[in-house]
Amino acid sequence: MGSKKILVTGASRGIGKALVEYLAKDHQVLATARNEVALDALQLDTDCEVYPFDLEKLDYSGLQEAVEHKLGGIDILIHNAGLLINKPLRQFTRDDILRQYQVNVFSLFQMMQSFEPLFNRNAHIVALGSMGGFMGSSKFPGLSAYSSSKGALAVLIECLQEEYKESSWAFNCLALGAVQTEMLQEAFPGYEAPLQSFEMASYIGDFSLGGHKVLRGKVLPISLSNP
Numbered sequence: 281m282g283s284k285k286i287l288v289t290g291a292s293r294g295i296g297k298a299l300v301e302y303l304a305k306d307h308q309v310l311a312t313a314r315n316e317v318a319l320d321a322l323q324l325d326t327d328c329e330v331y332p333f334d335l336e337k338l339d340y341s342g343l344q345e346a347v348e349h350k351l352g353g354i355d356i357l358i359h360n361a362g363l364l365i366n367k368p369l370r371q372f373t374r375d376d377i378l379r380q381y382q383v384n385v386f387s388l389f390q391m392m393q394s395f396e397p398l399f400n401r402n403a404h405i406v407a408l409g410s411m412g413g414f415m416g417s418s419k420f421p422g423l424s425a426y427s428s429s430k431g432a433l434a435v436l437i438e439c440l441q442e443e444y445k446e447s448s449w450a451f452n453c454l455a456l457g458a459v460q461t462e463m464l465q466e467a468f469p470g471y472e473a474p475l476q477s478f479e480m481a482s483y484i485g486d487f488s489l490g491g492h493k494v495l496r497g498k499v500l501p502i503s504l505s506n507p
Contacts, residue, residue: 290361441497457503
């Protein structure tokens with residue numbers, strides 16, 4: 281398989297952090313997140329490169345330059361970063377909704393536009409969605425913006441596969457169920473998930489490395505439970 285050049289967003293905690301720890305053992309990984317302190321600690325613990333970046337920014341040129349300088353190209357993009365705002369619908373502000381969609385959906389548009397020249401042959405773009413955004417799954421009060429943004433992300437992946445069907449690139453979305461992370465606790469305080477971050481990260485890592493050989497443009501439910 282050989283060493284791959286991998287970009288992981290949202291790498292400061294939870295599944296993103298565990299993904300970097302899993303993949304950096306054998307591959308060249310660039311980890312990005314808003315939390316510079318957490319990224320510095322992650323770099324000390326692994327062989328990854330880091331670049332602090334806030335996906336709410338409108339200018340992605342800095343991230344593009346970092347990818348070009350630190351990786352030289354992209355074999356795998358794992359769009360793990362996600363924002364979760366949990367509040368009743370009537371309390372949502374326009375800014376809440378825009379922030380939710382900027383991080384979870386619009387950022388992938390911007391990354392595709394910025395990184396298009398940097399994707400290598402047979403690149404695999406993996407978006408981490410949610411069972412909350414999977415058609416027909418259980419939905420929960422307070423998560424209307426989050427779940428709908430993850431649903432939009434899943435459809436975007438299907439659209440990108442069609443957009444780039446003449447290329448050798450593959451696009452897939454993994455709709456994750458409950459995993460014991462900080463974000464899960466924010467949405468469901470006190471709930472105990474059946475999977476830990478490192479367990480899901482190893483699955484996602486392996487899928488990112490090889491899943492595109494048999495699957496393209498798919499939205500796959502990956503869940504033991506959905507609270």
